[in-house]
Amino acid sequence: MLGLFGTLNLGARSLQTQQTGVEVAGQNLANINNTAYARQRVDIQTSPAISSYYGPEGTGANVVAITQLRNSIVDGQIQNENSVGSYWQSQQSALQYAQADLGEYINLQTSSTSSTSNDTTSGLAGDLSDLFNAFQSVATAPSSLTERQLLLNKAQTLADRLNQTSAKLTSLGQDLNTSMNNDVSSANSLLSDIAKLNDQIVNSEIPQGGVANDLRDLRQQKLEQLSQLVNIQTSTAANGTVSVSIGGTTMVSDRKVLDTLQTYDAGGGQMLVRAATSGTPLTLSGGSIRGTIDVRDGALKTLSSSLDTLAGQLIAQVNTLHQAGYSLSGTTGADFFTGTDAATIQVNSALTGDPSLIQAAGTAGASGDNSVALALAQLADQPISGLGNQTFSSAYSTIVSQLGNNLSTANQQLADHDAVSSMLSKQRDSVSGVSVDEEMTNLMQFQKAYAASAKLVTTVAEMLDTILSMKT
């Protein structure tokens, strides 16, 4: 038998239990907008029974644990999907910059208003066809200085645009390296945060028992942040610590950071990532760092080298024809363009000073001869073997279309990623999300139980009074 004092005790424990319930409901409601938070639940167990004449008799209930509701499979999937998403995101943003740097846009509206040109694209494509059309103009009026001057202007515009585009792409490459360095240092600080949290989790779980829910929430959030930067593999040890490995190298194990990430020059300014202590080059499989490396060494490298090839071929082909021609004053052998690639192409400065030096004629002393200018103009329609047997314009439109393709793939992949990641977060929400309705119901349940327990205490107190009043 519990007796009156035992029952009073039971009432007091019940009050504590219900109060904990209210506290947990309060904690859940307070964290309702905390994305890292997983909802918690009070685990209530009956207290050990005591034996009596009538068999074991209950002694009320105790709180044994506050557990959090988490689905570790969904957590793992969210980590992986984060890596995929940020991989494409970094590709998308780099390619969007490249697209803007090329400046190749269609604008149908300009065609009707501008009378000088029926060009509906801006950018290099227009400049390229302007150059060949200017050669045509010179071919039609070979001795006209006006047409020659116009040709020089168009050629200069084209050269400037190539120089600018090349410079912009180079600086985009540098920006990508900077952003990779930032990502690497963020990843390193996340690694040390995770090791610290491992330590705190062990420190708070081992002595007191139980689970450090909130620290684990925080660690999961850090892991997810890290997985956006780089694809990670995690495993949980028996003591509750999480070990993190990247590209096969263990970075965090137990409570220590074993290794960190570091960028290094793999040769020719190509920045890659390796483990700082062991020096092993890391093959990353996702995340924004890998996305940055892939877009820099893939699409953007192809873009700049294609532009360089295009410019190089243009310089070579135009110069070969131009060198054989004769200027209005009979000089010959001069280059039309100087330089070797998109970054260095320039119109020969001797020509810009004196348009009559353009070598349009096929024979000396015949100012009306246009054979070289005509051959230069007809270069526009000639397949160039150095450009895969494409003409200059179609080689360039292929370059643009390739970039567009890469970007549209990234856009598509990101849309897919959004769908997957919203599905995953719905799944996580359905397990771990806090529901106002539920918590309000719980609050009412515990409140009522609390009131009832209090009633029990007052009832027992009255009973005690009754007993005590028997002796007067």
Next chain:
Amino acid sequence: MRVTANAFSSSLIAQLNQLSTRQYQLQNQVSTGQRITAPEDDPIAMQRTMDLNTAAAALQQRSTNISNLQDRSTLAYNSLKSLKTLSDRVGELATQADGTRSPEELKSYATEITQIIQQAAQLMNTKGANGYLFGGTQTDQPPFAVTTDANGNVTGVTYQGNSNVASSEIEPGVTLAVDVPGANTTGTGPRGMITDSRSGADLFNHLISLQNHLLAGDTASIAATDRSDLSKDEDNLTYQIGTIGAVQTRLDSASSAASTQSDSLSQMISKEAGADITSTLVQLNQAQYAYQAALQSSTGLLQRSLLNYL
């Protein structure tokens, strides 16, 4: 499935984002009238549009070429017509200069021939926008230089040009030469306007010989050689008029072909890059409707929870 309070708001945000993006894209398409603007919108159509644009720009350049060539050809034709009038007059004079004319009459004929030579040389030295018309590719100096003696009689006319002509592109890969050199004694290439080895034409030398024969009163030589020589020149001029006529016809047809092509090219460009306004507007309306529906339905849901009833 368990649905929590934040599930509503987060999926609402995602939906509204999607619908806003869609509305933005469609609105852009409607306001610009374009289905694609940047390469990412449709890489293949972008490439085709760029190729079509290059073709359109080249076509426009060829139209400019053609109209320049038409101007030049018209100028050449006018000179040639005047030259023909002079040549007709020479024919009359050569016919009239028979044995029945007095030496004085023949001398006055000779004076007229001298004048005609000067006038013809001037015509052949016509200058266009691109230099002298009849000097072949030697466009920077007068093609014909007349030398006279103390009495003002012409002793010689020398050709200072060459027998080459420049050709320009009027259709892709098709070039056309509109110019006629003043003289061509090489036996190949375009026939010379004044002197040509193939037709035997040599107008200035024949005129000089006529002038000299008239001065000498040698009507027998006029009848024997000059008339037949001059008829060769006459034939050559007729040939040249025919040639220029043919060139002009070709230029006209190339010009009208270019404008037809230009029309069809701009149609193709707008088919490739243009937006179908009707269907785009319908889609835009749908997106707007969905957006409103999402907003309206969610405002009710988001405000309600168990709290409203406690």
